[in-house]
Every structure is written in structure tokens, then in C-alpha cells.
Amino acid sequence: xxxxxxxxxxxxxxxxxxxxxxxxxxxxxxxxRLEIVRLxxxxxxxxxxxxxxxxxxxxxxxxxxELIKKADxxxxxxxxxxxxxxxxxxxxxxxxxxxxxxxGMLPDVISGRTEARLSFNGTLSRVRPQGEPVLVVDIGxxxxxxxxxxxxxxxxxxxxxxxGSVRVTERFLKHNPVADDDLERAADYVDGLLADSExxxxxxxxxxxxxGTATTLAGVYLELxxxxxxxxxxxxxxxxxxxxxxxxxxxxxxxxxxxxPSMHPGRADVITGGALVESRIGARLNVDNLIxxxxxxxxxxxxxxxxx
Numbered sequence: 001x002x003x004x005x006x007x008x009x010x011x012x013x014x015x016x017x018x019x020x021x022x023x024x025x026x027x028x029x030x031x032x033r034l035e036i037v038r039l040x041x042x043x044x045x046x047x048x049x050x051x052x053x054x055x056x057x058x059x060x061x062x063x064x065x066e067l068i069k070k071a072d073x074x075x076x077x078x079x080x081x082x083x084x085x086x087x088x089x090x091x092x093x094x095x096x097x098x099x100x101x102x103x104g105m106l107p108d109v110i111s112g113r114t115e116a117r118l119s120f121n122g123t124l125s126r127v128r129p130q131g132e133p134v135l136v137v138d139i140g141x142x143x144x145x146x147x148x149x150x151x152x153x154x155x156x157x158x159x160x161x162x163x164g165s166v167r168v169t170e171r172f173l174k175h176n177p178v179a180d181d182d183l184e185r186a187a188d189y190v191d192g193l194l195a196d197s198e199x200x201x202x203x204x205x206x207x208x209x210x211x212g213t214a215t216t217l218a219g220v221y222l223e224l225x226x227x228x229x230x231x232x233x234x235x236x237x238x239x240x241x242x243x244x245x246x247x248x249x250x251x252x253x254x255x256x257x258x259x260x261p262s263m264h265p266g267r268a269d270v271i272t273g274g275a276l277v278e279s280r281i282g283a284r285l286n287v288d289n290l291i292x293x294x295x296x297x298x299x300x301x302x303x304x305x306x307x308x
Contacts, residue, residue: 003030005073006301007064007080009107011040011141011166012270013212014057016064017298018071021306026125027299031067032229035060036266039086040142040166048090054098061102068103075104079301082107083115083140115297116147116158122300123210124153126233127293131205137281138296139213139274141166146199146281151206161193165213165267165274173273176257178250183276190280201284209237210296212267213274217245218292219262227262233294239282242290246275 006017018031037056039049068078080099086092086109099107110118119138129151138145142164149155172186194201209217218235219227249257249272258268267274282290 002306003071003073003077004302004305005064005068005071005078006298006305007061007078008298008301009039009057009080009082009086011043011083011143011164012036012038013141013266014039014060014064015298016067017302018067018073019299019302027302027306030071032298033064033067034264035063036264038141038166038266040164042170043089043142045170047088049092049095054094057095058098058102061099065102077305078103078105079305080105080107081115081118081297081301082109083143083297112143112145112160113158116145116160117155118300118304119145119210119297120147120149120155120158120300121153121303122296122298123208123293124149124151125299125303126295127208127291129206129208130291133200133204134206134208135199135201135204135285136208136210137214137278137290138210139277140164140211141270143167144277146197148199148204157199159197159199161197163190163193163277165270165277168273168276169270173276176250176252176254176269176272178272183250186273186276187280190277194280194284201281202286204285204287206291207282207285207287207289208291208293209278210293212264213271213278214290214292215294216262216264216267216271217242217275217278220245220260222262224262227264229294232292235292236289237292238289239279239285239287242275242279242282246272246279249275 016033019027022028041053
């Protein structure tokens with residue numbers, strides 16, 4: 001049976017999915033891993049990867065390479081996708097060389113539209129929309145993808161905005177608790193980009209959130225004693241609850257956020273920025289609930305590898 005390995009390297013985290021077909025058009029997960037490596041550390045200001053960030057990322061890739069080897073995944077069935085952080089940096093050749101040494105392949109620095117297509121397909125592989133059009137929101141560390149489409153998986157539009165959780169935090173929310181003025185400036189900035197995005201927010205009938213911001217907020221909302229992807233997947237967060245979570249997180253120190261039972265320690269200092277982006281999107285919608293999905297771009301990459 002074909003086994004595949006998908007790696008998604010973003011601004012904040014690097015994630016691995018090793019999977020095989022489940023016999024009904026979907027995936028059977030064999031391994032899912034996430035490491036917070038903060039590859040985008042300082043990129044917004046410097047335009048290049050910090051040496052410490054590269055080392056953290058390479059350490060994670062070494063571990064993933066061992067898991068891929070143990071699972072007997074052939075190299076042609078491994079796809080390493082790099083997104084926002086790797087598109088414009090000045091020293092990305094160092095990044096490329098390090099991945100080639102460890103995995104025997106070069107990273108695939110995909111376009112925003114390809115990222116959106118993979119994310120949309122991966123999300124809908126395990127989530128049934130309640131109506132259409134569907135909006136899938138993928139808040140990463142460096143950018144946010146807004147993807148619209150039909151309930152049967154046909155993508156209509158894809159917009160990538162420079163308002164990820166790390167980017168918003170580094171620009172506006174440098175201290176927790178967050179000053180009211182800083183929160184207002186960040187909200188105004190996010191609102192401006194959303195207004196110019198040409199997304200018809202008022203027409204949306206299903207709102208789905210994927211990736212770390214949405215899943216982390218769901219864990220806190222559900223008051224989980226530890227993070228549990230099975231409970232998080234399919235959870236519904238009312239818009240009012242997202243606003244309350246933003247207010248709560250903005251009033252806490254990073255240490256207090258990190259102490260929340262289901263909080264990944266590497267997300268504690270940027271989750272307020274992610275919550276702000278999610279809340280400002282929600283404010284434009286006529287949909288009551290955000291549906292949270294554990295399936296996302298990783299699933300889309302894996303499904304495409306199987307189809308090849």
C-alpha cells in the first residue's frame with residue numbers, strides 16, 4: 001500500500017503527516033507531528049532567516065527524516081512544502097541546502113494560490129459544510145489565507161494577506177497584557193486589509209478555521225485538560241466566544257497563557273495576534289459559528305501525493 005509523507009513548513013511551525021489511503025478516498029493517519037520552530041523570527045524586519053531559527057527547523061527535519069525512514073516512505077512520495085516565510089527571504093539558499101541534505105529533495109516553495117487549493121481540498125476531505133459558499137480561514141504565522149468555494153470542493157477564490165499571528169504580534173502586540181491602544185491599532189490594520197480583500201464576507205454560509213490559531217482557540221474554549229485533536233476537530237466556536245477569548249488572552253501575561261492546560265507553549269506569545277485576526281474576520285460574517293478543522297493543507301498535500 002502506498003505510504004506518503006507531507007511536510008508543511010510555515011512561519012511559526014513545521015508539521016509532518018505520514019499517511020496511507022483508507023480505502024474510501026480518504027487518509028489513514030500513521031503519524032502527525034508538530035514542532036514550533038518560529039522560522040519567521042525577525043523576518044519581517046530583516047528580510048532573512050535568523051541562524052537560530054534555521055537550526056531549530058533543521059533539528060525538527062532531522063527527527064521527521066527518521067520517522068519517514070522508519071515508515072518506509074519512498075523519497076518520491078515525500079513532499080516538503082514551504083509557504084509564507086520562505087517566499088521572499090534573502091538567504092533561502094541556506095534553507096534549501098539544509099533540506100536537501102536531510103531529505104534528499106529541495107523544498108517546494110508554493111504560491112499562495114497553490115497553498116490555498118491544497119488547504120481547501122484537505123479541509124473538505126474531513127469536514128461537511130453546512131451551506132455554501134464556504135470560507136476556509138488559514139491563519140499562519142506570516143500570512144492568512146481566505147479561501148472560498150463550494151461545498152463539493154470547487155475553489156472560487158483565494159486571497160493571501162500579510163496578517164499572520166507572528167507578523168501581527170511583532171508589529172503591534174509586543175507585550176502581554178496588550179495595551180488597548182495597541183489592540184486598536186492592530187484591529188484597524190487587519191480591518192483595512194480585510195476591507196481591500198474583495199472577499200464577499202456577507203454571502204458566506206459556512207466558516208471553517210484550520211491550523212494553529214483556530215485549533216488552539218478551540219482547545220481553550222472547550223477547557224480541555226490537555227490538547228485532544230479528536231475533541232477539537234469539528235468543534236463549533238460562536239463568534240461571541242472568539243471575542244471573549246481575545247479579550248481574555250489580551251489581558252493575560254504570556255506566562256499565564258502558557259499555563260492554560262491545552263496551550264502549546266510555543267504558541268503562547270502569538271495566540272493573541274491570531275485571535276485578533278480570527279475575530280476581525282468573524283465580525284464581517286453573518287455566520288454564527290466557526291467550525292474548527294484538524295484537516296488542512298497537510299491532508300491536501302498527502303491526498304495529492306496518493307493521486308499521483
